Structure formats: C-alpha cells, structure tokens
Amino acid sequence: MSLRAVNLNLLPVLQVLLREKNLTRAANLLGLTQPALSMALGRLRQVLEDPLLVREGRQMVLTIKAQELVPVVEDICARIEYLLPLTGFDPQAERGKWVIASSDYGFHLIAAEITEKLRQNAPHALLHLVDVPHTDLEPHAGEVDCFILPRQIIESGRFANMRHERLTTDYFVAIASKATAARCRGGATPERFAIYYPGLATVDVQALGILNGWGNMTGTVAVQVQHFNLLPSVVRHSDCAAIMPRKLADLLCVTDAFEIVDIPGISTEPMEMVLAWYASQTSQPRNRWFRSLILEIGRSAQP
The missing domain is CATH 3.40.190.10 (Periplasmic binding protein-like II)
Known part of the structure; x- marks a missing residue:
C-alpha cells in the first residue's frame, strides 16, 4: 500500500490508542466521540491488517504487532513534532525549573554552555542537575525533564517508554x-x-x-x-x-x-551519548525548547 493512500490523520489516533489501550480515555484525549474513534480504529485495523486492540476479560490489550508498533509510532510522531513550528512557549517568561539527570560526565559536556544559554534566553528559570543511576530511571518520571545517557543503555530494552536523540560521540x-x-x-x-x-x-x-x-x-x-x-x-x-x-x-x-x-x-x-526523555514529554513546548538547546550544544561539540 502506498503512503499516499493512507490518511495520516490516523497517526496521532494510533499513538493515543497504543498509549491508553482504552477507547473512552483515547476519545476524550483526542476530542472525538466514541463512534468516531471506533471508525478510526476500524480504518487503522484495515490499513495495518491487524486488530491492534483486543478484549481480554474486562480490559483491552495490545496485540503483538501493536506492541511492536509502540516505539515506532512514538518515534515517528516525535520527529513530525520537531518539523512543526514551536508555539505557545515564551522562554523569557519562564520561571520554572528544568531538571537534567546524568553522570558527571554528561554534565561536563553541557553544563557551562546550557547555563549561559539559559541566562540569555530564559533568565528567570532554574537549572537543576541531579545524579541518577542508569538502572533506576522509572521512579523519576515527572521529576526529570531529560537524561544524558549512553545510547546502549537507553536501547537495552528496559526503557521502552523513553525517546532519545543523539547528543555526541566519545571514546x-x-x-x-x-x-x-x-x-x-x-x-x-x-x-x-x-x-x-x-x-x-x-x-x-x-x-x-x-x-x-x-x-x-x-x-x-x-x-x-x-x-x-x-x-x-x-x-x-x-x-x-x-x-x-x-x-x-x-x-x-x-x-x-x-x-x-x-x-x-x-x-x-565508541560511546554514543544521547539525550533521553519520557515519551509523555515529547510534545510539551517548554521541554521541546529546552531539549533543542541541549542538542544544539551537542552538535556544536562534534569534531
């Protein structure tokens, strides 16, 4: 099937369905009626040739194919988000806190420059640098805005709910x-x-x-x-x-x-360091803006 034959408006619907595994919650998040969402799910099942969500007892569960689609769909949606203009966030008015978790190595890579960039662009914001073990990320959901980690760690399969982009490479x-x-x-x-x-x-x-x-x-x-x-x-x-x-x-x-x-x-x-964050934070304007600063620093440090 050609991509031109697919309604790409179904992509964010698929993303929410895979996340929520619940038609009522998904419909509320998408601003759709349940009949409209059911029709969209039917079209997705036809296009992908898979039921995607099936009922087990009193709950809906993802099929094997749907489980495999979760990281792929999240990655595609994140990349599309980055293509779109960032709106709805004024860094000059920001008075909140951004938290980065890393080893001291990660902080040496970006701390000085990110501090200066925030002084210039978000002078009222607070930067908090914390040390979090690589094996203990889950308890910090909602507390940490992004992590600096080796790519092999984040892709080990233990952190399927996280997204990442390459920051820099070292040896x-x-x-x-x-x-x-x-x-x-x-x-x-x-x-x-x-x-x-x-x-x-x-x-x-x-x-x-x-x-x-x-x-x-x-x-x-x-x-x-x-x-x-x-x-x-x-x-x-x-x-x-x-x-x-x-x-x-x-x-x-x-x-x-x-x-x-x-x-x-x-x-x-080579030790490839990535900037990682929770999938739920991908589209948040303040976090998108903050991550763009860090990634800019990483890219400028490449030989």
Missing part, C-alpha cells in the same frame, strides 16, 4: 601519572586500575563494560568511583591507571601531572 582512553606513563613507554603495562562504577546500583556485566570502557583488558580493578571527576585524583599519586572518556580527560587533565597512555584491550567501541 575511551587511559590516563596515568607521569611516573606510570614513563613505565608504560618502557614497555610495562599498569597492573592496577581505577574505573567508573555507577553508585550502588546493580549493573549487568555488559552494561558496565559500556559505561567504564574496560573492554578486554587484563589487570586488577583496585578502585571504583561513582564520579569520573575523582579519577585524576586517584591516579595522580598512585600506580593506578584510570579509564575515562577522551573529552572528559581533555577537560580534567589539563595539568602536566597526567598523560594519556596506550593500554592494550581498552574498549574501542
């Missing part, structure tokens, strides 16, 4: 003190390492390797830290090497006390 390097770096140049490899570990949250091995860059390295993890900021302090007066994102190493290791060292086995997989 891991190892840093060491001058003395340790000199031994590395002589052919020695550090035996002890300091790595990032996300707080007290339970993290599976694969996710942890994405977060800290351990890759296929050998050696002993001697120190785990919850904040990347601490890694230079750990290695400065020890024999440990530390693994961290390159952009952060360039920011934190500005003195001549450290060097970037070549260590076999360190993860070579």
Whole structure:
C-alpha cells in the first residue's frame, strides 16, 4: 500500500490508542466521540491488517504487532513534532525549573554552555542537575525533564517508554601519572586500575563494560568511583591507571601531572551519548525548547 493512500490523520489516533489501550480515555484525549474513534480504529485495523486492540476479560490489550508498533509510532510522531513550528512557549517568561539527570560526565559536556544559554534566553528559570543511576530511571518520571545517557543503555530494552536523540560521540582512553606513563613507554603495562562504577546500583556485566570502557583488558580493578571527576585524583599519586572518556580527560587533565597512555584491550567501541526523555514529554513546548538547546550544544561539540 502506498503512503499516499493512507490518511495520516490516523497517526496521532494510533499513538493515543497504543498509549491508553482504552477507547473512552483515547476519545476524550483526542476530542472525538466514541463512534468516531471506533471508525478510526476500524480504518487503522484495515490499513495495518491487524486488530491492534483486543478484549481480554474486562480490559483491552495490545496485540503483538501493536506492541511492536509502540516505539515506532512514538518515534515517528516525535520527529513530525520537531518539523512543526514551536508555539505557545515564551522562554523569557519562564520561571520554572528544568531538571537534567546524568553522570558527571554528561554534565561536563553541557553544563557551562546550557547555563549561559539559559541566562540569555530564559533568565528567570532554574537549572537543576541531579545524579541518577542508569538502572533506576522509572521512579523519576515527572521529576526529570531529560537524561544524558549512553545510547546502549537507553536501547537495552528496559526503557521502552523513553525517546532519545543523539547528543555526541566519545571514546575511551587511559590516563596515568607521569611516573606510570614513563613505565608504560618502557614497555610495562599498569597492573592496577581505577574505573567508573555507577553508585550502588546493580549493573549487568555488559552494561558496565559500556559505561567504564574496560573492554578486554587484563589487570586488577583496585578502585571504583561513582564520579569520573575523582579519577585524576586517584591516579595522580598512585600506580593506578584510570579509564575515562577522551573529552572528559581533555577537560580534567589539563595539568602536566597526567598523560594519556596506550593500554592494550581498552574498549574501542565508541560511546554514543544521547539525550533521553519520557515519551509523555515529547510534545510539551517548554521541554521541546529546552531539549533543542541541549542538542544544539551537542552538535556544536562534534569534531
């Protein structure tokens, strides 16, 4: 079937039906009568060749195909929203608070510039930066406006109710003190390492390797830290090497006390950071405007 043969006005109807799984609530949200919504659902079933919603007992449930459509439809609707002019929001009059959750790495990427952009464009707003474990996002629905996370974490399947856009890409390097770096140049490899570990949250091995860059390295993890900021302090007066994102190493290791060292086995997989948010916040004008500022910063930081 050609796209030209499909009534695209059915797309927001499908989005709400998939979210609500209830015809009465969906009709109220869409401003339609129930007969009109039932007719729209009938057309969607015909176009997609699937019942989409079926009754089980006293409730409606999504079919398997409908469940598969949820992230696809949300993504399509979000992208269409971004094509449309942003109306109904005046940042100069905004006096509320925006909350970003991330590790300290994410904040190093955007904190200075987003602070300045808000000073210029939304001078009365408050910016709140909070640290939230990657494995514990659900309790913060409604409290956090957006998250800065590795793409692999947000696409792990645990956060189907979230949307995201690429922010920036980085890769891991190892840093060491001058003395340790000199031994590395002589052919020695550090035996002890300091790595990032996300707080007290339970993290599976694969996710942890994405977060800290351990890759296929050998050696002993001697120190785990919850904040990347601490890694230079750990290695400065020890024999440990530390693994961290390159952009952060360039920011934190500005003195001549450290060097970037070549260590076999360190993860070579790029770490793509994304800006993520709850699907329910996609169309909110104030959040669309705020996210556009952050994404602009991320894009400007690309080489």
